[in-house]
Amino acid sequence: MTGALPPVVTDSDLMLVERTVAGDQRAFELLVIKYQRRIQRLIGRMVRDVDLVEDIAQETFIRAYRALHQFRGDAQFYTWLYRIAVNTAKKALLELKRDPTVSEGALRSGDDDDETSWHGNEPTSDETPESVLAAKEIAAVVNAAMDALPADLRQAVTLREIEGLSYEEISTVMNCPIGTVRSRIFRAREAISEKVKPLLDNQSGKRW
Numbered sequence: 170m171t172g173a174l175p176p177v178v179t180d181s182d183l184m185l186v187e188r189t190v191a192g193d194q195r196a197f198e199l200l201v202i203k204y205q206r207r208i209q210r211l212i213g214r215m216v217r218d219v220d221l222v223e224d225i226a227q228e229t230f231i232r233a234y235r236a237l238h239q240f241r242g243d244a245q246f247y248t249w250l251y252r253i254a255v256n257t258a259k260k261a262l263l264e265l266k267r268d269p270t271v272s273e274g275a276l277r278s279g280d281d282d283d284e285t286s287w288h289g290n291e292p293t294s295d296e297t298p299e300s301v302l303a304a305k306e307i308a309a310v311v312n313a314a315m316d317a318l319p320a321d322l323r324q325a326v327t328l329r330e331i332e333g334l335s336y337e338e339i340s341t342v343m344n345c346p347i348g349t350v351r352s353r354i355f356r357a358r359e360a361i362s363e364k365v366k367p368l369l370d371n372q373s374g375k376r377w
Contacts, residue, residue, distance in 0.1 A: 182246035229254040252342045314364040326357035
């Protein structure tokens, strides 16, 4: 019974798509509710302007709705939707002549549960105020390193490390070969590691 769960989730998306195409507006509203936060989070890592994130997310769902009859179910629905979101964000940024950048706020704007649970909890027995501070310092360096990455590298590593997409899914979203995806993620990780390593080396010499 439990082994059938992933296909059920996939089928439910496809079922909602089919119901939407058949004229059921409520079905599409359910898809929006399900993926709105994830789409906003993805766009928020490409765009600095919070208001623009909202606009691009809305435009993404409008475009998805108009193109829904083209969705054949060959890929996961969210992969198809992510690709529309990425293309919509790129188009908006080109029109505004802005480079995709990662804002500190956007990097912290994951699920509220993740954010509040990390900041709101008291340190565990393994955590000290110093170790928590060190973790925050590392996070700040990682964010800055992400911010400095070229847009294509940042997008690839975000989809892999933060959104948890597979290489195949990222290849679909970014419309490039899997080898290119692997190369971009490798280069992004190397660039981030280069920035973080000195901090780790310094902290390893401290006695907490």
